[in-house]
Amino acid sequence: MSILDINKRNNEKQLRKTIWVYLILSVVAIVVDKVYGIFGHGVDSAAMTWMFLYPLLGGALFYFIIQRIIPYIAKFAGCRVFLNVHNSGIATLTLASLLKGIFEIAGTNSPYLVYYYITGGVFIAAGLIIMLIMALNQDRVHL
Amino acid sequence: MKKFLSKSYRWAAIYSIILTGAVTFTMLDTFVLPKSIANTSAVSVSSGSTVTSSSKETSTKTASQSEAVVTDKSYQDENIKISIETVRKYDSNIYIADIQVSNPSYLKTALANNTYGRNITATTSDMAKDNKAIFAINGDFYGFRDGGYVLRNGVEYRETARSGNSDALVIDKSGNLSVVQEGEVSLDSLSAKGAWQVLSFGPGLVVDGKIVVDSSSEVGQSMSSNPRTAIGQISERHYIVIVSDGRTSESAGLSLLQLAQELKERGCTVAYNLDGGGSSTMYFNGEVINNPISGKSIGERKVSDIVYIGY
Numbered sequence: 359m360s361i362l363d364i365n366k367r368n369n370e371k372q373l374r375k376t377i378w379v380y381l382i383l384s385v386v387a388i389v390v391d392k393v394y395g396i397f398g399h400g401v402d403s404a405a406m407t408w409m410f411l412y413p414l415l416g417g418a419l420f421y422f423i424i425q426r427i428i429p430y431i432a433k434f435a436g437c438r439v440f441l442n443v444h445n446s447g448i449a450t451l452t453l454a455s456l457l458k459g460i461f462e463i464a465g466t467n468s469p470y471l472v473y474y475y476i477t478g479g480v481f482i483a484a485g486l487i488i489m490l491i492m493a494l495n496q497d498r499v500h501l
Numbered sequence: 502m503k504k505f506l507s508k509s510y511r512w513a514a515i516y517s518i519i520l521t522g523a524v525t526f527t528m529l530d531t532f533v534l535p536k537s538i539a540n541t542s543a544v545s546v547s548s549g550s551t552v553t554s555s556s557k558e559t560s561t562k563t564a565s566q567s568e569a570v571v572t573d574k575s576y577q578d579e580n581i582k583i584s585i586e587t588v589r590k591y592d593s594n595i596y597i598a599d600i601q602v603s604n605p606s607y608l609k610t611a612l613a614n615n616t617y618g619r620n621i622t623a624t625t626s627d628m629a630k631d632n633k634a635i636f637a638i639n640g641d642f643y644g645f646r647d648g649g650y651v652l653r654n655g656v657e658y659r660e661t662a663r664s665g666n667s668d669a670l671v672i673d674k675s676g677n678l679s680v681v682q683e684g685e686v687s688l689d690s691l692s693a694k695g696a697w698q699v700l701s702f703g704p705g706l707v708v709d710g711k712i713v714v715d716s717s718s719e720v721g722q723s724m725s726s727n728p729r730t731a732i733g734q735i736s737e738r739h740y741i742v743i744v745s746d747g748r749t750s751e752s753a754g755l756s757l758l759q760l761a762q763e764l765k766e767r768g769c770t771v772a773y774n775l776d777g778g779g780s781s782t783m784y785f786n787g788e789v790i791n792n793p794i795s796g797k798s799i800g801e802r803k804v805s806d807i808v809y810i811g812y
Contacts, residue, residue: 450520466531470526474523
């Protein structure tokens with residue numbers, strides 16, 4: 359089975375649902391930052407303050423743009439794989455930002471943090487490649 | 502496999518488990534799991550002419566200690582003189598120790614469990630008791646970070662400088678304090694110039710008799726008043742140590758500028774901020790003098806190291 363196989367089931371609904379989930383996750387990220395700030399004794403961290411941008415821009419806005427510009431990719435079987443890979447990337451980067459914030463506020467660091475950013479970046483890059491392959495094969499959708 | 506992972510939520514569930522495991526490990530590694538790197542009892546370095554160790558000296562020390570005049574707030578023998586004053590200022594309880602020693606070797610540092618490593622901790626009072634300290638404060642909590650010079654009792658443990666313009670405190674073999682920027686000088690060269698202790702927290706509060714912090718200067722991004730620990734030097738072998746309570750309804754804590762002002766008012770020409778917050782602890786003659794906070798309650802936090810006065 360190729361990612362370019364046409365899926366009988368349409369993933370459009372899934373795409374719309376994902377946008378809403380990411381908007382909610384962005385709000386959750388902001389709330390987490392505010393609640394953590396209460397216990398931070400006045401110390402804050404830019405990494406934690408801005409972590410909501412990953413789900414907001416990399417999730418909600420990204421999928422909104424896809425829905426507007428290349429909605430036909432939802433018809434490919436590979437769309438599910440793309441969603442899985444891209445979502446994993448955003449989740450990893452958001453968690454990396456949260457951990458970095460926790461460590462900065464505590465005044466410490468971790469040598470493992472870089473692996474989160476690398477893993478997240480690899481997932482995002484892989485997702486974009488899958489998306490690009492599907493986007494460049496628009497003609498298959500009309501077969 | 503591909504079909505298996507293409508199922509909705511199956512990938513999400515598996516990856517969530519992997520991420521949860523990774524985060525749990527990272528948090529434990531950072532905050533909990535102890536990693537021993539070197540034992541301090543296995544490494545010792547002679548500090549040269551200024552610090553000597555002999556049976557004759559040991560007997561002198563024992564004699565001095567037995568003749569010491571000790572009260573709740575003071576200690577005096579022929580080599581060490583300590584007086585502690587409690588001041589109420591800035592809506593805070595401030596504990597100020599005036600310390601004079603006849604020999605720089607009486608100003609010492611110690612590591613938790615006599616071990617250098619990450620997450621190797623003990624309370625300031627336990628470390629003080631283990632080392633028979635007369636007076637002790639928390640150090641720089643080096644074991645909570647991967648960067649920052651660590652040189653203790655002449656032994657280099659960590660040569661990694663912190664990024665940016667991070668101040669380090671140097672105590673040389675003569676017992677003199679100075680503040681250096683880690684990015685500008687290597688630990689090796691500090692050691693070669695006679696550094697006996699290097700602590701890495703900061704910032705420097707007073708340098709060349711001038712306050713070098715302002716109202717916007719803080720540790721990390723903290724802009725609050727907090728419990729603080731700082732050490733300053735007035736003259737040869739004459740030091741001021743300040744610890745303030747904070748983060749409680751009884752004591753707000755000090756800003757770095759207020760801390761610097763207190764040290765300068767007492768004549769310090771050089772002064773340095775050590776680890777504060779829950780770490781801030783002052784120990785004297787078997788007891789903790791201040792009210793350290795551990796989380797939300799009163800209690801001592803375990804830290805990596807202490808600075809102490811003792812034989």
